[in-house]
Amino acid sequence: MKASISISEAESVVMNVLWTRSPIATEEVVAALKHKESWQPSTVKTLLNRLLNKGAIRARKEGRRYLYSPAFERERWLSEESNALLDRLFGGRLAPLVAHFSQSRRLSKRDIAELRHLIREFDNER
Amino acid sequence: MKASISISEAESVVMNVLWTRSPIATEEVVAALKHKESWQPSTVKTLLNRLLNKGAIRARKEGRRYLYSPAFERERWLSEESNALLDRLFGGRLAPLVAHFSQSRRLSKRDIAELRHLIREFDNER
């Protein structure tokens, strides 16, 4: 159980850029976030460095600069984060979370339709 | 939109005690956590104080000590936390999260049964 790298909020914003398009240079990451966040280039550099140090991304030298890529799939991160939340708040299981949403009337028609669809797929699979 | 008090990990452990049983004195909170976490009494005191300062709990004087109670329902906190995660990771919608779990084969039979049940309730309601 490899203690799994922990990614902070701001770092995850950078990760999302890399998951969208990589390998990618600092400059491009800065550009990609120019409008979304209002970060100085230094800030992005720091975040990239921290991610690099904790092994969340890899760098390959290309001429005078580095090209960065994620060290693992977004899917994996999604799983880790979701599971952490489920563990913390809902005893590790999904259904109670869904129930919570349904009780607080936060399910859209679309959500319901999609859930129904997912369930049906399960029925077909077996 | 009342910026909603943010509760840290350790603080949430204390909140959970209060949500289970309150009003309750420091001593009892310490006792309740004695086995779960290995915190010194000081640590619990600090956390209670921080929660008090940020308005997450209330204190009523009783003799020489205080009895603490949560300032809001656990349900509300669950909603806030869950929504934050959904927003951050799944575009704010529930179905994609469920889909993610289903794709990564993390749904137990029990989960599926319960989801099916929830969906059926929705069908009946309308």
Add this chain to the structure above:
DNA sequence: ATCTAATGTTTACAGCTGTAGCCAGCGAGC
């Protein structure tokens, strides 16, 4: 009236996070 035990209040301190400036090296152009 004094001492002591319990409880609350203040202070501490290292590590993580958000945010960013400054310096240094190196490659391209003059």
Add this chain to the structure above:
DNA sequence: GCTCGCTGGCTACAGCTGTAAACATTAGAT
């Protein structure tokens, strides 16, 4: 070969978090 700009690396610094000790106060015991 020298200089300038790009890019990376180091430093900074305040606020939050986990963890806790030290100190102050006060009600009750003697």
